[in-house]
Amino acid sequence: MAESSKEELVQLIKRFGAYLTVKMSNLFSISVQSLNSRSLGAVAGFAVAIIFTWRLLRSPSGPQRRLPKRQASTSSSSGITSHSNAALIPSGVSSNSEDTRAQNVVDQFFQPVKPTLGQIVRQKLSEGRKVTCRLLGVILEESSPEELQKQATVRSSVLEVLLEITKFCDLYLMERILDDESERKVLLALEDAGVFTSGGLVKDKVLFCSAENGRISFVRQLEPDWHIDTNPEIVFQLARFIKYQLHISPTRIERSASNVFSSPSLEQFFGSV
Incomplete structure (x- = not known):
């Protein structure tokens, strides 16, 4: 026994x-x-x-007593x-x-400890320290320069992720515009959303150009660890020069290169929605 x-x-x-x-x-x-x-x-x-x-x-x-x-x-x-x-x-x-x-x-x-959004952002970006990102279709609700002539609206769902990125990354935002009034609207929308109050992003790091290919020049000069864009042609042209890219597209697409990731939105890529 x-x-x-x-x-x-x-x-x-x-x-x-x-x-x-x-x-x-x-x-x-x-x-x-x-x-x-x-x-x-x-x-x-x-x-x-x-x-x-x-x-x-x-x-x-414990010792068991033997019954008589x-x-x-x-x-x-x-x-x-x-x-x-x-x-x-x-x-x-x-x-x-x-x-x-x-x-x-x-x-x-061993109850699972849910990581913070900051931890997820750092892990997803592979500890990258410099990020460039276009505004239209990623940070802003508008999707074309023509719409920016009327208004500029920051997407509320992306704000939390954007602020987390600015905490540890050198972030540059960029976009093509048609006039100076569009630039003013974009900067005002970002300011009203509180993007500049966190200390990680300043107005000087919001860049504007008059041609779509101008973003390629900006990115090549800045040499970021990550570039985020919605234009598949720009993503394709930068694939050879940038370590990682995130292609924001509402439809599922095939990866154009091993260093190119895709997601319907910036916040979904980091799992914050």
Whole structure:
């Protein structure tokens, strides 16, 4: 009987070890650079989980008192009852119960820690430090220079991502315009949206040109780690010179190069919507 209990304990420890290994691999798949106080707390909880569970498994269940032998008359009836109860308990139920208990203990300490938007932005941009981005169709609701002659509207859904990018990236915004009034409308819309108040973006980093290919010249001169654009021709021409590009397109398209990614919107690329 004792030998059987030892074997069950060994099997439990092996199963627990395998389960713990999977949890460890999931926990440490997060980049070390992206750890913040919450992630460090998760690591601390992981250490506590190991100690707690180890003590739980090694703690003896306590010496069992041996029941005094009863009279022969009651022994036979007790034996019959024990045999009947044993026949009702399926084999492996005790082992499964112990497995579940150990798994629940670990799960309590391995609740998934949702990364912050800042962590996601840094991870998605591969720690890139300079980003160039066109305005129309990405930051602004408008999609053509002609529309900018009437109005300029910052997309509210992109603001949070845009501000996170400015926190650690040197961001340049650029667009083709038809007149000076369009430039004034764009700068005013960005200012009203609070883009310039975060300290990461200034008006001097909002660039304007009179031709579509002017953006190519801007990007080539700035040599960013990432360029974000909606024009497939510009993305194609810059693929040889820029480390990474993000092509914003409402329809799913095939990747034109291995360093070109695509998404329906900037905020969807970072999973903020």
